Amino acid sequence: xxxxxxxxxxxxxxxxxxxxxxxxxxxxxxxxxxxxxxxxxxxxxxxxxxxxxxxxxxxxxxxxxxxxxxxxxxxxxxxxxxxxxx
Numbered sequence: 424x425x426x427x428x429x430x431x432x433x434x435x436x437x438x439x440x441x442x443x444x445x446x447x448x449x450x451x452x453x454x455x456x457x458x459x460x461x462x463x464x465x466x467x468x469x470x471x472x473x474x475x476x477x478x479x480x481x482x483x484x485x486x487x488x489x490x491x492x493x494x495x496x497x498x499x500x501x502x503x504x505x506x507x508x509x
Contacts, residue, residue, distance in 0.1 A: 428463070434456075435451065435456025438455065438456075439451040
């Protein structure tokens with residue numbers, strides 16, 4: 424997708440260079456090139472952002488479940504084991 428974005432930016436840059444005034448060239452480049460490209464890249468990356476967010480939530484949940492013992496008596500057992508090791 425990025426190669427198409429770079430290609431489109433190049434095309435709009437060439438369009439902007441052919442404009443009669445500098446202001447028209449700048450407006451052409453930003454309104455026909457940069458703005459639509461940013462919108463398309465943002466929309467195209469939505470699924471990746473959602474997947475990354477779900478993976479982070481799963482990792483956080485996994486860390487949270489590892490930190491909390493499965494049963495309240497397990498804490499007492501772990502404390503005893505630590506005291507015995509000391």
